[in-house]
Amino acid sequence: MAAFAENRLRNPRRFAFPFLAKGGLRGGGTHSKRVLLAVAVGLLLLTQPAFESVARTPTPAELHHISEQAKSAFGEFLQLWQEERYFEMYEHGKRQSRAQLTMEEYATRMVELDWVPVGLETEIPVEIDYQFRTMLYVNATVLFQHKNYYDLRFPRKQSFLLIWEDNAWRLDLLQMIRSPYYAPIRR
Helix, strand or coil, X not given: CHHHHHHHHHCCCCCCCHHHCCCHHHHCCHHXXXXXXXXXXXXXXXXXXXXXXXXXXXXXXXXXXXXHHHHHHHHHHXXXXXXXXXXXXXXXXXXXXXXXXXXXXXXXXHHHCCEEEEEECCCCCCEEEEEECCEEEEEEEEEEEECCCCCCEEEEEEEEEEEEECCEEEECHHHHHCCCCCCCCCC
């Protein structure tokens, strides 16, 4: 028995958690402080997404401002569309659609369409479906008229995707060349 105790003093048992070997967490060793720091940083990183989602939620005043900006941009775009000013409409397109279509291709395809908008349905208000700070849908009922047969008109409820790029709201030009028969897939 004495040999066992003597052997124990010469070769102390190794702990599974080395930072507990010198008095536990209260030991004051630099190793235990590092572990506490690592645990604190780990907890902070785990809770960070919760703080970010709260911080990025816009206030009602910001939502109102975003909605007014989007409605204004959409109204301006619709006005250009009514006047068939397609080269100017192209400048309001988002980057991705301008990369896919040249200005001439866009204008040519818009001229080939049989229907143009003549305005919005007055009884149904324009709605803003907010997704993110930089992405939203404008839901509007657009009244379309045939280019050659002015008596032919019909209302169509459509969702227009607006993306915030280059300090302005931009529309999907590909959606425009497919209107009034195209509606974006909403997930």
